Amino acid sequence: MPEMIKVIHRGKEYEYPAGTKYAEIARDFQPEYDYTIVLANVNNKLRELFHVLHEDCTIEFEDLTGSSAHKAYKRSASLLLIKAFYDVVGRECIDKFKIDFSIGAAYYCSYEGKVPLTDDIVSRVKERMKQLVDEDIPIKKTASTLGKVKEIFNELGMTDKERLLKYRRSDRINIYSLDGYQDYFYGYMVPSCGYIKHFDLFKYDDGLMLQLPERNAPDVVPPFKDSPKLFTTMNDAVKWGHMMEIDTVGDLNDAISEGLMNEVILVQEALMESRIAEIAKDIENRGDVKFVMIAGPSSSGKTTFSHRLSIELRAHGMRPHPIEIDNYFKNREDTPKDENGNYDFECLEAIDVEGFNKDMNALLAGETVELPRFNFKVGAREYKGDYLTLDESDILVCEGIHGLNDELSHTLPKESKYKIYISALTSLKVDEHNRVPTTDVRLMRRMVRDYYTRGSSVSRTLGMWLSVRRGEEKYIFPFQESADAMFNSAHIYEISALKTFVEPLLFGVEPDDPGYQEAKRLLKFLQYFLAIDTSGIPHNSIIREFIGGSIF
Numbered sequence: 001m002p003e004m005i006k007v008i009h010r011g012k013e014y015e016y017p018a019g020t021k022y023a024e025i026a027r028d029f030q031p032e033y034d035y036t037i038v039l040a041n042v043n044n045k046l047r048e049l050f051h052v053l054h055e056d057c058t059i060e061f062e063d064l065t066g067s068s069a070h071k072a073y074k075r076s077a078s079l080l081l082i083k084a085f086y087d088v089v090g091r092e093c094i095d096k097f098k099i100d101f102s103i104g105a106a107y108y109c110s111y112e113g114k115v116p117l118t119d120d121i122v123s124r125v126k127e128r129m130k131q132l133v134d135e136d137i138p139i140k141k142t143a144s145t146l147g148k149v150k151e152i153f154n155e156l157g158m159t160d161k162e163r164l165l166k167y168r169r170s171d172r173i174n175i176y177s178l179d180g181y182q183d184y185f186y187g188y189m190v191p192s193c194g195y196i197k198h199f200d201l202f203k204y205d206d207g208l209m210l211q212l213p214e215r216n217a218p219d220v221v222p223p224f225k226d227s228p229k230l231f232t233t234m235n236d237a238v239k240w241g242h243m244m245e246i247d248t249v250g251d252l253n254d255a256i257s258e259g260l261m262n263e264v265i266l267v268q269e270a271l272m273e274s275r276i277a278e279i280a281k282d283i284e285n286r287g288d289v290k291f292v293m294i295a296g297p298s299s300s301g302k303t304t305f306s307h308r309l310s311i312e313l314r315a316h317g318m319r320p321h322p323i324e325i326d327n328y329f330k331n332r333e334d335t336p337k338d339e340n341g342n343y344d345f346e347c348l349e350a351i352d353v354e355g356f357n358k359d360m361n362a363l364l365a366g367e368t369v370e371l372p373r374f375n376f377k378v379g380a381r382e383y384k385g386d387y388l389t390l391d392e393s394d395i396l397v398c399e400g401i402h403g404l405n406d407e408l409s410h411t412l413p414k415e416s417k418y419k420i421y422i423s424a425l426t427s428l429k430v431d432e433h434n435r436v437p438t439t440d441v442r443l444m445r446r447m448v449r450d451y452y453t454r455g456s457s458v459s460r461t462l463g464m465w466l467s468v469r470r471g472e473e474k475y476i477f478p479f480q481e482s483a484d485a486m487f488n489s490a491h492i493y494e495i496s497a498l499k500t501f502v503e504p505l506l507f508g509v510e511p512d513d514p515g516y517q518e519a520k521r522l523l524k525f526l527q528y529f530l531a532i533d534t535s536g537i538p539h540n541s542i543i544r545e546f547i548g549g550s551i552f
Contacts, residue, residue, distance in 0.1 A: 133193045
């Protein structure tokens with residue numbers, strides 16, 4: 001008679017034999033969840049479904065709408081794609097296959113090899129993926145010694161993984177296998193291919209796109225939203241990394257351990273300065289620009305970028321004046337509320353659009369305007385003698401969440417506006433099959449800045465992040481392709497710079513905190529990175545906006 005284990009799920013007690021897989025238990029409770037269960041939360045610790053029950057526990061499940069579950073789905077789909085690609089093309093014909101970056105809900109993947117990438121090959125890869133899904137091939141996880149795993153990847157020619165693991169402190173490493181194909185992935189996986197039912201695959205540019213569901217509709221593959229400007233910006237970032245010989249975290253750690261970081265930092269800043277100068281020159285060449293409209297998601301470095309762009313504009317003979325669109329917030333009593341009855345500060349209706357247009361048109365006509373300042377403590381606009389008059393060389397640098405939305409500036413002549421989208425679009429990869437999410441970089445930036453400059457805890461930042469992301473999806477990302485220029489504020493070394501500041505804060509998140517699982521995930525992620533001394537980062541760097549010491 002097998003030992004029986006007590007399981008508490010949503011306040012009710014059940015019994016299962018010891019050794020029962022969490023996947024089997026999940027099947028019993030699947031009717032209580034809207035979408036496919038992917039992970040188990042056992043005594044407040046996330047577990048993959050192929051693990052087994054061995055002690056009394058409280059268990060909850062995470063379906064595909066959960067943050068960790070959605071990541072596990074995308075990660076597993078990447079493994080499925082790589083396995084299918086190797087099956088169709090043949091390992092001997094593949095030099096490199098990389099998961100480079102995301103475009104919306106899709107992953108762009110690049111390939112180098114002896115066989116040209118054609119629509120026919122992509123079609124066959126897609127069919128092979130479907131075959132593995134239909135056969136529900138299991139995804140297996142095994143733990144081996146670090147030395148053994150490095151030996152495996154050396155034999156497979158995966159030098160990027162071998163280089164990454166060189167800096168791992170743990171002597172035990174988990175590797176995943178799918179129908180004989182072995183690979184290393186950081187993070188959780190689904191137990192079998194049958195869970196990965198929704199995807200699309202098609203040729204794009206010189207590579208291919210893996211289109212995946214979005215978290216809020218995990219059983220639907222959305223149509224691909226082509227973003228050529230964003231794609232070019234991301235592709236340029238990949239080229240920057242290649243030029244600097246830092247494509248992966250292993251490359252970055254090598255540069256740190258070899259004492260090359262001063263040069264890396266200076267080259268990165270030179271690349272940034274060059275791009276800012278290009279934008280300033282383009283603004284000058286337009287001739288009619290009077291309003292530079294800047295927008296981007298949270299913690300993109302908009303403030304520092306605005307200052308650095310203003311300096312470049314001065315170098316081109318213009319006189320820039322900063323305008324914070326937030327100063328045109330409606331008074332608190334006039335601010336709209338969301339469906340929960342809370343003030344919605346992110347919607348366009350929270351801005352006095354007509355007042356903004358009235359003032360900007362008056363400035364354009366040569367009139368003198370008294371500009372408002374919004375007092376966030378009392379929730380009202382105030383006027384304290386900030387007068388401005390524009391002459392021929394003056395230009396306004398307007399920064400705010402709705403800067404790219406023409407509804408904000410609907411009465412201003414189109415030719416008078418130059419729109420810039422800024423975001424931290426990291427091209428660095430953990431290794432060639434594990435990308436670094438750009439949202440993780442921005443989240444860590446915000447944690448550090450909120451704690452050290454705004455007195456806000458990591459728990460509060462984590463608690464607000466989902467709402468912040470929803471606002472970005474609704475009010476910023478839909479307008480990014482309308483920008484005249486895109487600026488990538490990501491620094492290839494910045495996670496190593498942020499690590500010293502953010503790691504102690506993450507350790508302070510307690511197990512009963514709603515953000516505990518996310519804090520643990522980020523702590524595990526940071527283990528891949530060596531930390532750097534930040535004293536060599538220039539004081540006009542965008543990174544200084546978050547770690548302190550900025551001249552701005």
